Amino acid sequence: MAGNSQRNNRSVSKKKGPQIGSGGKRRRGLEGKGPTPPASARKGHIKNRIANAKAKQAQRRPVARRGGKGSSEMVVGRNPVFEALRDGVPATTLYVQQFIDNDERVREALQLAAERGGIHLMEAPRPELDRMTGGLNHQGLVLQVPPYEYAHPDDLVTAALDDGEDPLIVALDGVTDPRNLGAVVRSVAAFGGHGVVVPERRAAGMTAGAWKTSAGTAARTPVARATNLTRALEAYQKAGLTVVGLAADGEAEVGDLAALGGPVVIVVGSEGRGLSRLVGETCDIRVRIPMPGGAESLNAGVAAGVVLYEAARLRR
Template sequence: MAANNRRMSGKKGAQVGSGGQRRRGLEGKGPTPPAEMRKGHKKNRIAGAKAKQTTATRRTATLKGRGGKGTSEMVVGRNSVVEALREGVPASMLYVQQFIDNDERVREALQLAGERGGIHLMEAPRPELDRMTNGLNHQGLVLQVPPYEYAHPEDLAAAAYDQGQDPLIVALDGVTDPRNLGAVVRSVSAFGGHGVVVPERRAAGMTAGAWKTSAGAAARTPVARATNLTRALEGYKKAGIAIVGLAADGEHTVGDLEALGGPVVIVVGSEGKGLSRLVGETCDYRVRIPMPGGTESLNAGVAAGVVLYEAARRRS
């Protein structure tokens, strides 16, 4: 009781304070971070999902020996897995989520994998599939595609000569869309070509998307990988093979170039930038495709098909 009287008497003495917490609480905490960095914000969740997707889809290719192998690839999602199996994309493993909700796509994936043979089936819990795919929406199905075994550029010409034929090869310079690569592989196969050469860096590789676009032609037409495309083209030139580059300002038209009837490498650049400077300087001929309709350029798959048709016509 006495203690209470002292506290209320108004006499000076030791008192309990805030320890400076109130003063510090009034101080500013710096500028507000952007929405993408604020945990719980919608934009933060979107940015996190994009980062996961980028990590999951980035494939770094590594070379071994003369040709080389890329890294294995995961095809995720029920529709994507079924389409890959329908198109004959090489696969080594089909992961199926435990206690998966069965539907037509799941049943078809299991049936196709069983019919093809060589594809192992593995049941896995959902957390494991989430970890494998870095959180992508796999819908309970994940298809593992083994690394593609690339040929060496010299092997393509050697195989043609072994068959008693003049080499007909397409090289891609700066083409980064796997679907364009698949379309070129399909055209090379259709017109009797002997293979496709792609650079090791900044270029599309033989992914599952390229396999699907090739519509099975990738199983018959080899793709070679060159550490340096310019050097590979110079090697072809030393072997007596003409290098023909496609360019909008080419000095020749496709229909007038007799070199297409002999041993030739057709070089196709990207739709936007065309041929790079060094590759363009390496070419023996620069040809253009006449387009009276006024279209400025064609994508790599269509352009390669036009020139391959002319080469096949001259050879026949």
């Protein structure tokens, strides 16, 4: 019968007449989705995870390298920027968001930047400031602080001897709070010291916070960075300096130590841990600060100030 042949290899059409259109319902599915985003923007991709990690790292305060320049630092927010400008923190550029609300803090920050001179004023859109600060709440103001120029530990001794004075240096061991570093710098300047030495690793650096706490004295008191603090102290010993470490169980009291009147390095440890083992063993003598009030310890800034006062008294 026609149309019902069972012969092999016979072609049978499956066409059932004209197809009905989708009426445009599938048009969206046929449209292109644009270029493929870069790997760093694709969620889950290894490059995306790396980019996110770098963005988080950018939010942390950078640390400069020993003996040279490090990364610049960003101070963000209206109050922090104003306070940094007011306190003399060195800066290169003040970024101001386009169409920012011109409130009192913004006007004061702009006025301070103009009065100080040497600070470039740059207007930038909000997305650019978001990118620069890693998404921090910058409130439309971002201040760029240049990398700090660290001295070499030997430079502090050389400068003192050039002035005909016995070196008076403070070394910090394990002090990680920039505000404590700034307070020590301020005390060194107040009592006629010749500088501060900090380790390159696991230690506070001269950030904007340290500059502010130093109350401007960081501009005239050098801070040196040592790759290895123990070796730096040994080099000072070879140069004729006495290394005096502060410790709660020190064998002498500060007021009984005549060595503070000569060339000396005062080593201050962290408030909790104190001096590290190697640094403590390197010290020529360890001294304690008598505290009849019963306090267990003093922070680095206060402890350094007490000993520096005694050293200045002996030198007078």
